[in-house]
Amino acid sequence: AQLNEQKNEIDAMKQKEGAVYVRWGRKTCDNEALTETVYSGIAGGSYHNNPGSGTNYQCLPTDPQWGPPGTYQDGAHGYMANMYGAEYETNTNIPFGPTSLFNQDVPCAVCYVPTRGSKLMIPARNTCYNGWSKEYDGYLMAGKNDHPGAKEYVCLDGQPEALPGSGYDRNGALFYPVEARCGSLPCPNYVEGRELTC
Numbered sequence: 001a002q003l004n005e006q007k008n009e010i011d012a013m014k015q016k017e018g019a020v021y022v023r024w025g026r027k028t029c030d031n032e033a034l035t036e037t038v039y040s041g042i043a044g045g046s047y048h049n050n051p052g053s054g055t056n057y058q059c060l061p062t063d064p065q066w067g068p069p070g071t072y073q074d075g076a077h078g079y080m081a082n083m084y085g086a087e088y089e090t091n092t093n094i095p096f097g098p099t100s101l102f103n104q105d106v107p108c109a110v111c112y113v114p115t116r117g118s119k120l121m122i123p124a125r126n127t128c129y130n131g132w133s134k135e136y137d138g139y140l141m142a143g144k145n146d147h148p149g150a151k152e153y154v155c156l157d158g159q160p161e162a163l164p165g166s167g168y169d170r171n172g173a174l175f176y177p178v179e180a181r182c183g184s185l186p187c188p189n190y191v192e193g194r195e196l197t198c
Contacts, residue, residue: 019116022059022108023136024175025160029111035135036112042163043086043106045173051148053081057173059108084172088162095139095177095195096160103169104162111135121155124180124190126197140178140196153178155198 020038023029029037044060046053060083066072088101113119116133126137138158143151156175180190 017117018112018114019119020110020112021119021121021135022154023111023157024057024059024108024141024154025106025138025157026109026136027107027161029109029135034113034115036114038110038112041108041110043108043173043175044083045086045151046149047082047084047172048143048147048149048151048174049171050082053083053149055150056152057086057154057175058083059110085170086173086175087166087169087171088160089144089174089176096158101160101162103167105166106156106175107161107163121198123153123155123198124196126158138198140198141175142178143174144176147174149173158197 024043027040029035039061041059041061043057045057046055086106088104088106090096090101093100113135119135120132122128122132123140128134136155136157138156138160140153141156142153143149151173154175177195179193179195180187182190182192
């Protein structure tokens, strides 16, 4: 019944105008009364050291649904892509303050804002340009620069949470803070090695 309600809500949202985005590092979209949490989930992606599979992070629901019997086979198989859960890889508490998130699993929430016509993630800024409204701010995260499994850049909430019962260093898809590197990127205004906001 709950899944049918979620499906109906998603179908209704498709008929409406508005913006949908993922809030990485949080379980809900609780920034304004106008924002609805479509679902809370678990961040996932391809294994950090594998060169294949997808390159983008996914916000996976906590209540997956499977195809009818006979359309799937349990167990690992050779010719498939893989989906793993994601962990924070923050060896220090920087940039998130006194609480260590190292090896904790990453939550996410899919958010819907009916009053917004579009969305834009602005890297290297924690405020919006004129005419835009901020949903949240945080820090730019991606896969590690020397891992073969490249990942997209995403904005992780500046007050991140962890999933309960996590912290076991299972790896999988990994979130690393993104630092500026001078050269083609002009310094100033950028600063060598400083974590980028979003």
